[in-house]
Amino acid sequence: MSNSDAQKRHMRPLAVVLFVICLIYTLGLFTFFHACGPKEDGTFMTCHWAEMALRGTALVMLIQSAFILSHEILSVSACGHEALASRFPDLSAAGAVLVPPAVFSAVLPGNVIPLCMMESMRCRSIMRPYTLLSNLLIILIAAAALKQKKH
Numbered sequence: 001m002s003n004s005d006a007q008k009r010h011m012r013p014l015a016v017v018l019f020v021i022c023l024i025y026t027l028g029l030f031t032f033f034h035a036c037g038p039k040e041d042g043t044f045m046t047c048h049w050a051e052m053a054l055r056g057t058a059l060v061m062l063i064q065s066a067f068i069l070s071h072e073i074l075s076v077s078a079c080g081h082e083a084l085a086s087r088f089p090d091l092s093a094a095g096a097v098l099v100p101p102a103v104f105s106a107v108l109p110g111n112v113i114p115l116c117m118m119e120s121m122r123c124r125s126i127m128r129p130y131t132l133l134s135n136l137l138i139i140l141i142a143a144a145a146l147k148q149k150k151h
Helices: 003-008 013-030 046-077 094-112 122-147
Strands: none
Touching: 013 046, 013 094, 013 122, 046 094, 046 122, 094 122
8 A cells, every 4th residue: 555545545434423323322222212110019021121132232233333443443543554554454344244233123122022012111112213213223324334435
C-alpha cells in the first residue's frame, strides 16, 4: 500500500453506528425496555425468560459490533505500515455477522418463547416493539454496511 493509498483510507461510519445501536439496544433491555416483573408470589412469567434470552443475544451482538469497530479502528491506524496493514484486510461483509442474531432476537419474543396473554402487559406493549424495531434497524444498517465500500 502506497502512502497515497494510506492517506485515502478512513473508517467507515457505519461501523460506529452499528456499535452505538447495539449498545443502545443492550442498555435498553437492561433498563427501561424489559419484560414484566415478578408475580406476587415471587415467581416469574415466561416473558421473563424471553427477556433473559434477548439480553444474551443483545450482549453477543454488542461484542460482535465491538469487534467490527475495533477492526475498523486498527485497520485505519495501521495505514502506511505495510506489515500491519496486511493483517487488517477489508471486511466489507463484517456487518453480516450481526444479521443472524438480530433475526433471532426479532422472532424470539412471542414466537420462540411465549409472552403474556394480555396486550397491555409490559412484555407485549414495550419490550416486543422495542426488540422488533431495534433489530430491524440493526439488520438494515448491517445490510448498508455490506454495500459500503472502504476507501
